Amino acid sequence: xxxxxxxxxxxxxxxxxxxxxxxxxxxxxxxxxxxxxxxxxxxxxxxxxxxxxxxxxxxxxxxxxxxxxxxxxxxxxxxxxxxxxxxxxxxxxxxxxxxxxxxxxxxxxxxxxxxxxxxxxxxxxxxxxxxxxxxxxxxxxxxxxxxxxxxxxxxxxxxxxxxxxxxxxxxxxxxxxxxxxxxxxxxxxxxxxxxxxxxxxxxxxxxxxxxxxxxxxxxxxxxxxxxxxxxxxxxxxxxxxxx
Amino acid sequence: xxxxxxxxxxxxxxxxxxxxxxxxxxxxxxxxxxxxxxxxxxxxxxxxxxxxxxxxxxxxxxxxxxxxxxxxxxxxxxxxxxxxxxxxxxxxxxxxxxxxxxxxxxxxxxxxxxxxxxxxxxxxxxxxxxxxxxxxxxxxxxxxxxxxxxxxxxxxxxxxxxxxxxxxxxxxxxxxxxxxxxxxxxxxxxxxxxxxxxxxxxxxxxxxxxxxxxxxxxxxxxxxxxxxxxxxxxxxxxxxxxxxxxxxxxxxxxxxx
Numbered sequence: 047x048x049x050x051x052x053x054x055x056x057x058x059x060x061x062x063x064x065x066x067x068x069x070x071x072x073x074x075x076x077x078x079x080x081x082x083x084x085x086x087x088x089x090x091x092x093x094x095x096x097x098x099x100x101x102x103x104x105x106x107x108x109x110x111x112x113x114x115x116x117x118x119x120x121x122x123x124x125x126x127x128x129x130x131x132x133x134x135x136x137x138x139x140x141x142x143x144x145x146x147x148x149x150x151x152x153x154x155x156x157x158x159x160x161x162x163x164x165x166x167x168x169x170x171x172x173x174x175x176x177x178x179x180x181x182x183x184x185x186x187x188x189x190x191x192x193x194x195x196x197x198x199x200x201x202x203x204x205x206x207x208x209x210x211x212x213x214x215x216x217x218x219x220x221x222x223x224x225x226x227x228x229x230x231x232x233x234x235x236x237x238x239x240x241x242x243x244x245x246x247x248x249x250x251x252x253x254x255x256x257x258x259x260x261x262x263x264x265x266x267x268x269x270x271x272x273x274x275x276x277x278x279x280x281x282x283x284x285x286x287x288x289x
Numbered sequence: 290x291x292x293x294x295x296x297x298x299x300x301x302x303x304x305x306x307x308x309x310x311x312x313x314x315x316x317x318x319x320x321x322x323x324x325x326x327x328x329x330x331x332x333x334x335x336x337x338x339x340x341x342x343x344x345x346x347x348x349x350x351x352x353x354x355x356x357x358x359x360x361x362x363x364x365x366x367x368x369x370x371x372x373x374x375x376x377x378x379x380x381x382x383x384x385x386x387x388x389x390x391x392x393x394x395x396x397x398x399x400x401x402x403x404x405x406x407x408x409x410x411x412x413x414x415x416x417x418x419x420x421x422x423x424x425x426x427x428x429x430x431x432x433x434x435x436x437x438x439x440x441x442x443x444x445x446x447x448x449x450x451x452x453x454x455x456x457x458x459x460x461x462x463x464x465x466x467x468x469x470x471x472x473x474x475x476x477x478x479x480x481x482x483x484x485x486x487x488x489x490x491x492x493x494x495x496x497x498x499x500x501x502x503x504x505x506x507x508x509x510x511x512x513x514x515x516x517x518x519x520x521x522x523x524x525x526x527x528x529x530x531x532x533x534x535x536x537x538x539x540x541x542x543x544x545x546x
Contacts, residue, residue, distance in 0.1 A: 096445055097445075098441055098444065098445065113447070114445065115445070115446070116445050118438070118441075118442070120438060122438050122439060122441075122442045124439060124456065124457060124460070125538055126460045126536075126538040127456065127460075127538075131456075135446075135448060135452065135456045135457075136442070136446035136448060137446075161538045163538065177446075181446070
């Protein structure tokens with residue numbers, strides 16, 4: 047089993063809790079979204095999961111010998127290296143070949159020799175994606191990976207990413223504030239609540255497994271339900287569709 | 290890119306012309322080459338100087354001292370700067386020493402050094418002590434300023450140390466290494482020549498300047514100064530060329546981001 051299980055997870059900075067008592071299960075081969083407005087510790091959750099930060103309570107059960115690759119919120123490219131150089135910095139051997147192929151799959155063919163400064167924000171972010179996707183690690187953590195990517199690109203990109211990660215049997219955690227990302231890509235989702243008591247869900251709001259296409263009839267309805275759910279939680283309630 | 294270098298060097302040329310014009314006007318106003326020789330007289334003196342006996346051995350004696358003092362300060366500055374950049378306790382322990390070295394007048398160091406060392410070593414020692422903290426603090430700053438986000442990236446992707454050094458740390462440090470290089474070199478020249486005037490080694494530019502002073506050979510003093518300025522310009526230009534090559538990745542930053 048390559049599921050990642052989180053039990054009673056809590057983290058605070060300077061005595062102020064960011065979240066506490068988080069229970070989540072990220073199933074292998076699925077994309078699990080963690081939805082919530084900013085400032086709820088979603089990034090901190092990712093940082094704890096990949097080991098950049100240590101939790102104060104609870105545990106993260108990660109399968110033995112399994113590592114993480116991370117799509118950071120910022121592109122985090124080394125400015126003095128070309129796109130290819132950046133991929134080579136984090137990979138070696140056949141990983142580089144995979145990353146270059148992934149780059150082409152993300153529509154950046156011919157960009158290998160360019161420097162980050164010559165790329166748009168969205169292009170930089172796609173290099174960041176290619177880097178994480180090419181990694182052999184079974185757990186893929188994504189922290190608001192699509193905030194600098196436009197809707198048209200998202201509609202193409204997210205189903206492609208879903209397909210890739212599912213076929214490679216990855217466990218994907220997608221942290222986002224965008225209901226649209228959840229509808230396009232996630233199999234299940236949790237909601238970060240606003241009182242620091244952790245996460246709720248899974249919810250009754252049905253989202254289609256495997257993600258919807260932008261031109262699906264139900265796409266808009268699904269996004270709308272997710273938005274209502276977020277809004278109701280923002281007011282402290284549990285929402286009409288709560289568990 | 291090209292156009293901006295052209296205009297910047299054009300402005301530099303205007304600046305130089307203005308300086309020479311002021312100098313010329315001043316010398317005409319004063320009308321006494323013992324007080325302020327004209328640019329032409331200084332140039333003529335430089336011509337005579339270059340042909341004079343012992344010119345090259347004096348020039349070389351000073352250059353060798355500069356190179357020794359500079360190399361010593363750069364090597365040790367690199368080591369101490371890297372250590373203090375990586376380890377906070379070292380940083381705190383070294384900071385009083387650097388602060389002291391920055392405020393001590395070089396004269397008091399030179400006078401002490403004259404008591405301690407043979408006259409030829411004094412300029413090397415003083416130049417080393419004055420340039421060392423510049424290099425060390427620049428390198429230390431560079432180590433501290435390595436982007437923490439990229440350090441995290443390096444951790445998450447388990448990049449091997451050797452790759453991290455050549456791929457992340459050295460390139461992050463490069464601007465600091467270059468600026469420390471040019472500052473330490475410039476400082477070494479100034480200090481070596483000044484210390485030579487005080488310690489009077491048998492060969493060296495400082496000694497020649499001091500005897501020019503005592504014989505009231507003001508044009509020769511100007512000639513030596515011109516020579517030092519020219520050397521400084523040449524070093525800066527060479528370094529500028531290296532810098533332009535090393536930081537090519539910055540191109541494009543202006544119009545796309």
